[in-house]
Amino acid sequence: MNTTWRKLPRWLLAGLLALLVAACDPQNISELEEGLSTEADVRERFGAPEAVWDGPNGAQIYEYNRQPAGHTNYMITIGPDGKMAALRQVLTPRNFAQVQPGMMMEEVRRMLGKPMKITTYALKQETHYDWRYQDGPNESDSKVFTVIFTPDLRVVSTLSVTDPDLDRSR
Template sequence: MRGLTDVVRQGSLCTLLALASLLAACDVKNISELEEGVSTEADVRERFGTPEAVWEGEDGAQIYEYNRQPAGHVNYMITIGPDGRMAALRQVLTERNFAQVKPGMAMEDVRRMLGKPMKITTYALKRETHYDWRYLQGPNQSDSKVFTVVFDPDLRVINTMSGPDPDLERNR
């Protein structure tokens, strides 16, 4: 029976990796068709669809969140300026952004910075909640890692950590 479970897990991982590759290919094409300062909100929505969330930015801008978790390794934040044009498009699951997550930060601030996590796990006995984001620490799918933010019961950051993607580790 154990062998069957391993085959199912490996099949699920293959499906996730295939889906992630397909999304990445679509994203590359969609991004190449957009230009900062020229493309409009309608252009962004046509290529990326409805955002996962819309955040208020500075000076009347809106920040659209496009999430690629749990299968993908990226989350995009696209800023639409007050003039209705795309002001910025950035992939936010980066080491630089992870380094900005500090103890005491509120969960909503982390969520706004990194987008929706791939997984949220509550550990009642430890009185902690872990938010996990999958990201790449290199050019290949085998470079998949997980960034975890640990929150206290008030949803304030306690600490952070990065490690190997357990889905890849299980199937090696």
Template sequence: MPFFNRLASSAALALVLLAAAGCDPQRISELEEGLSTEVDVRDRFGPPDQVWDEGNGSRTLEYNRQPAGQRNYMITIGPDGKMSALRQVLTPENFARIQAGMGMDEVRRRLGKPAKVTPYALSGETHYDWRFLEPPNTAMLFTVVTDRSLRVLRTQTTPDMASPDHNGPR
């Protein structure tokens, strides 16, 4: 019976993750820049995956939807405790800002936690993948390839073959 309990738990967790991802637009629509507080944000999204200090009294709360989702949110709380910005950061515009030579810490700060990290010991490279939707609704992967010193060597964008939305061979 332990196998079936683990299977049932895994299925329940998957349903919760899917339901949570589907609720994001509703939760976001309930928040208003300049009016909503950090308490409002946490009430709707829960505890953040990461809190980034902006150095000016502001903080950015990271709400990661990887690996099952295709969005990562950065919500900035100003020094006054009010939400000053809400951004979905997995966009082609943000990906274009990731350049060769950039440190992985800066990439992580811009895009949030990746869906998957794959080290390749022989080449000394590590691939970091983020799942995202390319407009209008195509499931894609953005990959950052780093060297041993965690500096960006290159990036690439490919179809997300593992996505349930992908219509081609897997």
């Protein structure tokens, strides 16, 4: 039995798994159709959701997170009839613009999905939630959107920067 995989660090294995899952997303998405695909079809292609949120009119919203290695988070709406009503990639500048000062963390979390990283700065009395996203077709278009929260988890501000994990020496 090959033990090479066992020697790799856990974070690297998790990253490789995330990349493999994300690579399958276009195929899985192409196999689903709004109004026809069922909850079972969604789960067969995407697996168990990261979270399930209550949606409007009895719908459920399934969160499929591709953070920290990926650049997407999907929200798939399952209508009360058990059919897929919508499939959206939510890490977009349009959604980021909807994050406003005073919003609660729970609202932001429901809108954008699980962040790639949460960092608390005790002296500044701030908590930063970071999401990695793609702002163009190239690898160099990778960015990080940050939401800064107060100690009671209300939005103070947001910012977007070039992904610091990009290797600029290439």
